[in-house]
Amino acid sequence: MSLNNRRQSLSLEEYVEGVKANNRAVLARAITLVESNAARHMTLAQELLTSIMPDTGESIRIGITGVPGAGKSTFIESFGMMLCEKGHRVAVLAVDPSSSLSHGSILGDKTRMEQLSRHRGAFVRPSPAGGALGGVARKTRETMLLCEAAGYDIIIVETVGVGQSEVSVRSMVDCYLVLMLTGAGDDLQGMKKGMMEMVDMMLINKADGTNIHAANQAKIELRRIVHMLPRMTNGWETKVQTVSSLTGNGMKECWETVEQFYTHLVKTKQFDERRKKQAANWFHSLIEEQLLSSFYESGIIKRELPQLKQSVLDGKVSATQAALALLKKYQGNN
Amino acid sequence: MSLNNRRQSLSLEEYVEGVKANNRAVLARAITLVESNAARHMTLAQELLTSIMPDTGESIRIGITGVPGAGKSTFIESFGMMLCEKGHRVAVLAVDPSSSLSHGSILGDKTRMEQLSRHRGAFVRPSPAGGALGGVARKTRETMLLCEAAGYDIIIVETVGVGQSEVSVRSMVDCYLVLMLTGAGDDLQGMKKGMMEMVDMMLINKADGTNIHAANQAKIELRRIVHMLPRMTNGWETKVQTVSSLTGNGMKECWETVEQFYTHLVKTKQFDERRKKQAANWFHSLIEEQLLSSFYESGIIKRELPQLKQSVLDGKVSATQAALALLKKYQGNN
Structure with missing residues (x-):
């Protein structure tokens, strides 16, 4: 060959x-x-x-999100290098729904994760472009399976946090981390709704130099908040820690928390349960997406929908009546 | 007649x-x-x-949610009576997805809202049962339109907070309130994920007697939290107030906040925008629900789905392959 x-x-x-x-x-x-x-x-x-x-499913799947500027790629490089040096094999994938426009904005820049990309224990793959059936999400999931079959035991999925990508990543990983900056209040305002209740761990990044005090303050504040919010994982209160990709402080503790979390998931039987639930949801979402796109892409619906929808918006016809009319046309035409 | x-x-x-x-x-x-x-x-x-x-859309649509025991119906009775006495005409509807099982658990009890039910300015309607096309949500929305045409200028939609009902109610109202009890932390734990970022106003109920101090404490704590969380409505920080359905304390202020909120929505042009967006979403969700139910209810899918899904869960076949196989069978059969 x-x-x-x-x-x-x-x-x-x-x-x-x-x-x-x-x-x-x-x-x-x-x-x-x-x-x-x-x-x-x-x-x-x-x-x-x-x-x-049969060779898939054996990795720890970690999702990482955070607003632009939170330092995701620098963190992943530093975190990934540490894991490789421990003997792990680490694959880094990216979900970036904007990549079809920007030609892969998040991992397209070749200077990013330069060190990790060159490490023989690591595999770094830029974000795929969108397209049919499941789009970026399907491609990322299936790439994850390929990497598992190739023996990578830690898969890191990075998201830029645009559109539905955080929800999409949540549905394909075991453990979900958000990277934040100090000035928690402002940072939280920029977060997607429901995000805080979607993660298992919050990392306040750039906890170095003159920023250490502010990072510790943010940690205390965030712990108070997450203590009150509903939890993503039964029996697991979202952990809040500080980290520095620059000095490496907190990096070891971050991995220890991931390991504790993984042990918790397995011990409470939530691990298999979560994986099975994710697989089932994924199966259904592929079907449903395909059914809907067949509908919206069909000639008759493309022709008829805009005017009917406008009548609904103008309050000229009830939404139900318009929907029934459209469905009838589609079925008659199919 | x-x-x-x-x-x-x-x-x-x-x-x-x-x-x-x-x-x-x-x-x-x-x-x-x-x-x-x-x-x-x-x-x-x-x-x-x-x-x-043409006679619909002129009311203020208010959604009210809260965990069981938060005192929703007592609050609505007291709040509704106050509004009726101000000359408003108030319709109270309920979204209770469990009602098809319990035969209308939330407003079925005839002793609830007894006073309000008898007031000539009010109209209280128990929760409908589920069924085809849009189920309880469709029925509640359309009932809301009928009440508006009948001249009710305030529509209150109550939800028990089971399943998807909060999201459903959020998508049909202008202003969304959650009723809470003191002991905010515990209470928040029982809330649905993302709920705090879905509401425009939080009311700490039962702020009376020996409970006043605790209610005020909870108010301070909650204000700190909502200040940090993403907002539902642009330019509107979720208001946190105390109220007592027993003494009526805070009831007037609650209405004042609803009015302020409404003014804010109109002034910032978010009112029409939200209503249009809701109508469009609703139209699409009716269509999509119907497409999916036609699929899942078809004979061939009912026969073929369980085994294929099991193969996906057992890791014997990729979700994509199974989904494609199922879609092919459905299309061949349609």
Whole structure:
């Protein structure tokens, strides 16, 4: 199998063996296959995923979010390096729904995570572009499975926090961290609604130099708040810690908390439960998304919807009557 | 038109005129028509709604939620009586998704809101049962329109906070209040995730007798928290106030806040914007719900789904492959 010639296509067996052997070139091509929006790639991609399925699911899946400027990539580089040095194999994926416009704004910059990208224990993959059936979320999930089959035992999924991406990432990870800055109040204002109740851990980043005092203050304040809010995970109060990607302070404690959290999930049987629930939800959301896009993309609906919707907005017709009329047309046409 | 004979059916014109004239017996029958799950009632109900559409939209729509025991119905009775005495006409509706099981647990008890129910300025309607197309949410929305056409200028929608009912109520009201008890921390733990960022106003109820001090403490604490959280309404920080349905303390202030809020919405042009957005979302959710229920209720999907889903949960097949297989079967069969 010549991997120098990138145009040469691989067979299913070559993909499966290459991924399982953690041949990085094959893994990268397998991810490209899964990311492809071409119908002819879809079948092979799904056969590949089904073949590697028994080798998936064994990693710790960690989601990381935070407002722009919170220092996510610097944190991931530092955190990932520490994990690699402990002997872990770390894959970093990104969910960036804006990437189809910006051509991969969050990991596209090649200077980001430079050190980690070069580490032989790490695999860093930029954000895929959108497209049909599940879009970025499907591609990221399936890439996660490929990385697991390739033996990565820690998968970090980064999100820029645009649109629905935080909810989407929450639904594919075990443990979800938000990176924050000091000045908690202002920072929280910029957070998505419900975000605080979606995470398992809050990290106040850049706790170094003259910023240490403010970071500790923010920690105390945030602990008071999370103590009162509903929890994401039964029996687990959202942990609030400080960290510095610059000095490495708090980095070890961050990993210890992830490990404690993982132990808690397993011990309370929430781990399998959460994974199963996520798989079921994912299955249903793929179906539902496809049903809805077939509807909205059909010729008759594209023609008829705008005017009917306007009549609803103008209060000329009840929403129910308009919806019933549209559904009737669609069914008659299908 | 003899209303003594309830079995005699009314014509569209009789319904329209009766509702607009606020003939309470006709209004009650119109609501029953809208609530009916029978296909033969649906057409007439939708004609009725389209006919009255120009007379709708002029009320202040207030949602009220809170955990069981927070004193919602006692509060609504006291609040509603005060509004009636100010010359307002108040309709109280309920969204209780459990009512199809419990036969209307939240307003079914006839002793609740006894005083308000008898007031000639008020109209109290128990929760409808579920059923097809939009279920309880559709029925409550359409009942709201009927009440507006009948001249009620304040509509209060109460929810028990089970399942998706809070989100559902948020999407049909202008202003959303949550009733709480003292001991804010414990109370917040029992709240649905994201709830605090969904409301415009928090009322600490039962602020009377020996409870006043604790209620004031809770108010201070909650104000600190909401100050930090993302806001539901641009430029409006969630108000936190105390109230007593027993002594009436804070009741007047509660209404003043609703009025301030309403003024804020109108002045910042968020009022029309919110109403239009709600109408559009509602239109789409009716369509989408119907598309999905057609899918899940079809014979082939009922037969094929359980096993395919199990294969996904067992990690035997990728979610995407299973979803594609199911969609193909559905489309081939449709």
